[in-house]
Amino acid sequence: MDMDTPCIPLGHIQTYFDLRKSLKLEADWLQKRSRLTEDDPHEIIEVIIGIDQQAFYRHAGIDYQPGEEDRFITTRQVLALVDQAVKALRMPYLGLAMGNLMTISHHGMAGVAAVTQTSLRECLEVISRFCDELFPPLAMIPRVEGNLGIFAISEEITLAPYSHFFFELNMVSFYNIMWHLIDYERHDFRVDFHYPEPPWGNIYRRYFKCPVHFDQPETRIVGPAAVADEELPLANRLMAMSAEKTLFENIPTRAMRFLPLRLRRMLLRYYGAFPSLEHAATEMGMSGRTLRRKLAEEGTSYQKELDRVRQRLAREYFARGGQSITELSLMLGFTDSSAFAKAFRRWTGLSPSEFLEKNQTFPG
DSSP states (O other): OOTTOOOEEHHHHHHHOOHHHHHHHHHHHHHHTTOOSSOOHHHHHHHHHTOOHHHHHHTTTOOOOTTOTTSEEOHHHHHHHHHHHHHHHTOTTHHHHHHHHOOTTTTHHHHHHHHTSSBHHHHHHHHHHHHHHHOTTEEEEEEEETTEEEEEEEESSOOTTSHHHHHHHHHHHHHHHHHHHTTGGGSOOEEEOSSOOOTTHHHHHHHOSSOEEOSOSSEEEEEEGGGGGSBOTTOOHHHHHHHHHHHHHHSOOOGGGSHHHHHHHHHHTTTTSOOOHHHHHHHTTSOHHHHHHHHHHTTOOHHHHHHHHHHHHHHHHHHTTOOOHHHHHHHTTOSSHHHHHHHHHHHHSSOHHHHHHHTOOOOO
16 A cells, blocks of 8 residues: 555545535634634635635546545545645644544544444544544554553554644544543543644644643553543444444445555554464465565565564554563564664664653653
8 A cells, every 4th residue: 555545435535625614614613712823714714615626626636526435545635635725724733623623423424333332442443443444544543551541643654744634633533522422521631742843833732621742652642541441421332333334335445455454454463473474474365475476566575564563563662651672672573682773773763762762751
C-alpha cells in the first residue's frame, strides 16, 4: 500500500468533507463563543457556500458522479481534498474544527457500532478495526499499560504535509465521543501529540478539556485504565452487531487485502517472538517464496515490515515509561543491545538514550 493505492472508500471520505453543512456549523459555534481570532465567520461561510462540490473532487483528481460512493480513492487524492479545504478556508487548524463536529451521527453506522459496545475497551477495539478498513493510512491502537489506558494513533504511510490535520481531526473527535460516554470529570486525562507545537497550538486548548502536550513519543489519549471496563451508557450488543453488519454492507472495504498491511498486523501479535518468513508465510496461507515475491511486488520485504513493527513497538515501550535498552533489545529479537541501538538510530536518527532524554513522558 502506498500513496497511490486506491484503498479508501469514497463514501467514508464524504463524511468528512460535507463542507457546506459541517463547517458552517463550526463557524457559528466559534462565533457564538467569541473564539475566532483572525477569521471572520461570515467570510468563512461565504467561502463554504461558494464551493462547487463537483469541482472540489475534480481538482483532487476524483471524477466523481453522484451514486459512485462505493468506489475507492487514494491517499494522495485525500490529501488533495484537505489541501483545497485548508487553503480555501485559510484555516490551518481545520482538522480541529472538523473533528469537533464529528459526533456519533457523523460517523454513521461506525459510530453506532462503537458506542453501543459493552465497555470502553470494546468500543476502542471496534474503532481500531474500522480504521484498518475505512482509512488504512492510519492505525489506531488501544492498550492498557499498568494503571494507564492509552488510545494511540499513528501513520501507516506518511500523510505529510497534512499529518497534523488527520491527528487533530481524529483526536478531537474521539476525545469528544469518549467524553460523553464516560464521566471524564471523575478522572485525570491528557492528550499527547508526537510533533512540535504548531503555530496554532493555542487553539488545541479550546477543544480539549484536559492538559495537552507536544513533542511526545506518540499521539494518544491517556487516562486511567480503570475506565476501560466500565459499562457504557448506550451498551446494546444486538444493536452493535446490526450496525456493524449494515456498515460493511453499504461501504465496501479492501484494506486487509493488502499483503504488507496483513503481515504487519500479524507481526504485531508476535511481540517478543517474531516468526521467520517461512512461518509467517505458512500462517498467511502461502509459501515463503510466494510471500517474498508478493512483498517485492509491493515494493517492500519481510525485513522492512519487521523493522517497521519493531520501530513502533520500541516507541510504545519508551512511551510507557520503559527504560531498559537491554530488555527491549531482547523483546524485539535483536542479538544484543548494540545491534538494536544501530537499528534504532537508523529509524529515528537518535540513539535509544538520546531518544529517551528527548522524549521524557509525563506522569500518568
